[in-house]
Amino acid sequence: MPKFVLHYFDARGRGEPARLLFAVAGIPFQDRRVSQEEWPAIKPKIPGGTLPYLEVEGVGITQSMVIYRHLARLFGLDGDTVLDKAHVEEITEYLIEMKIKYMSGLAFPPKDDEEKLKQLKEEFMTKLQACCCQIDRILQTNKSTEGWAVGKKLTFADIMMFEAFEHVLSSMPEVLDKYPRIQKCRKKLQSLKKLQEYLSKRKVTAF
Amino acid sequence: MPKFVLHYFDARGRGEPARLLFAVAGIPFQDRRVSQEEWPAIKPKIPGGTLPYLEVEGVGITQSMVIYRHLARLFGLDGDTVLDKAHVEEITEYLIEMKIKYMSGLAFPPKDDEEKLKQLKEEFMTKLQACCCQIDRILQTNKSTEGWAVGKKLTFADIMMFEAFEHVLSSMPEVLDKYPRIQKCRKKLQSLKKLQEYLSKRKVTAF
Numbered sequence: 008m009p010k011f012v013l014h015y016f017d018a019r020g021r022g023e024p025a026r027l028l029f030a031v032a033g034i035p036f037q038d039r040r041v042s043q044e045e046w047p048a049i050k051p052k053i054p055g056g057t058l059p060y061l062e063v064e065g066v067g068i069t070q071s072m073v074i075y076r077h078l079a080r081l082f083g084l085d086g087d088t089v090l091d092k093a094h095v096e097e098i099t100e101y102l103i104e105m106k107i108k109y110m111s112g113l114a115f116p117p118k119d120d121e122e123k124l125k126q127l128k129e130e131f132m133t134k135l136q137a138c139c140c141q142i143d144r145i146l147q148t149n150k151s152t153e154g155w156a157v158g159k160k161l162t163f164a165d166i167m168m169f170e171a172f173e174h175v176l177s178s179m180p181e182v183l184d185k186y187p188r189i190q191k192c193r194k195k196l197q198s199l200k201k202l203q204e205y206l207s208k209r210k211v212t213a214f
Numbered sequence: 215m216p217k218f219v220l221h222y223f224d225a226r227g228r229g230e231p232a233r234l235l236f237a238v239a240g241i242p243f244q245d246r247r248v249s250q251e252e253w254p255a256i257k258p259k260i261p262g263g264t265l266p267y268l269e270v271e272g273v274g275i276t277q278s279m280v281i282y283r284h285l286a287r288l289f290g291l292d293g294d295t296v297l298d299k300a301h302v303e304e305i306t307e308y309l310i311e312m313k314i315k316y317m318s319g320l321a322f323p324p325k326d327d328e329e330k331l332k333q334l335k336e337e338f339m340t341k342l343q344a345c346c347c348q349i350d351r352i353l354q355t356n357k358s359t360e361g362w363a364v365g366k367k368l369t370f371a372d373i374m375m376f377e378a379f380e381h382v383l384s385s386m387p388e389v390l391d392k393y394p395r396i397q398k399c400r401k402k403l404q405s406l407k408k409l410q411e412y413l414s415k416r417k418v419t420a421f
Contacts, residue, residue: 055348066355068300069348070307077300093275093284100277141262141276148273 030205
């Protein structure tokens with residue numbers, strides 16, 4: 008395996024799906040956490056000026072979703088068949104849509120503005136339900152009894168299903184009550200020793 | 215090859231990259247163009263309720279970028295090596311970012327509001343330059359002399375580079391003047407007979 012350096016801030020955010028891919032695949036990588044103090048000096052050196060940024064043997068890859076899919080392909084976590092690959096990508100796109108909606112609103116609730124908070128919650132729940140309905144529909148097409156999201160094997164879809172709901176569930180523990188299939192996949196992933204080991208050592212950050 | 219049905223509105227929009235993939239690959243498909251009158255009755259039957267929607271032998275695939283990448287994989291237009299695939303995806307992500315910015319603003323210029331129009335132009339040009347700089351950087355890493363965007367062969371990156379600038383160039387013909395490498399890839403694609411045939415028969419729509 009080549010040598011990997013993942014550059015991201017000292018947070019989970021858009022870096023964590025990549026870190027989880029490394030952890031679950033059991034592939035070592037340099038977890039370069041850029042502090043807010045360092046960032047202004049580092050930003051001009053990063054192509055596109057945003058993080059995450061992945062270096063693979065000196066070759067740089069930008070765009071968070073491209074980085075995740077690249078790692079998933081390298082680690083054989085992108086789905087076995089062409090249709091599996093499409094389903095993995097569909098699930099992850101819905102999860103990212105949901106996560107973006109959360110991070111751009113409800114993750115930072117307004118103080119002393121009940122009306123605004125109520126509106127943000129409603130908007131987010133509409134998005135979450137739309138995304139979960141689509142994911143649930145795709146999970147139902149999987150005829151394998153192994154319990155993974157797509158096909159017979161662990162894929163990036165399972166990892167992303169775990170990660171995307173982490174913060175959401177900490178503030179709204181009931182959001183997946185209507186989606187037992189999604190819960191089941193998340194539990195299946197959480198039963199992996201490699202994931203448990205990673206989580207037990209993971210630095211605690213707010214996001 | 216399986217039987218394909220592409221459902222989209224009677225416009226280029228988010229449907230056209232998929233149509234171009236079919237055209238350039240020489241793969242027949244049913245180009246199901248949904249009229250605005252039909253849409254309210256059809257919308258509830260489409261998973262997720264948005265278009266484009268692709269049916270492959272009765273299996274449905276949602277999410278525009280997933281549809282494009284699925285077709286690119288089926289047609290061998292997703293890049294040869296794992297790194298090529300990442301570069302194809304990086305280029306297409308930057309193009310989609312640029313296209314979204316264009317379609318959410320400058321594509322529908324405000325009437326009688328010079329100040330707002332100026333602001334939209336500035337914002338769009340900032341985005342376009344940021345995206346083109348990154349694409350140009352990736353094009354420079356291609357050591358092949360074939361003239362395609364990534365590796366030695368035509369990929370979805372070339373198709374998307376042609377498509378994403380189509381409407382932009384019709385209203386601002388100078389935007390690629392500083393990016394000869396991007397222009398060269400677009401010309402290379404435009405030299406393909408299959409593309410020329412498709413374009414000569416394509417229904418003319420505003421977007």
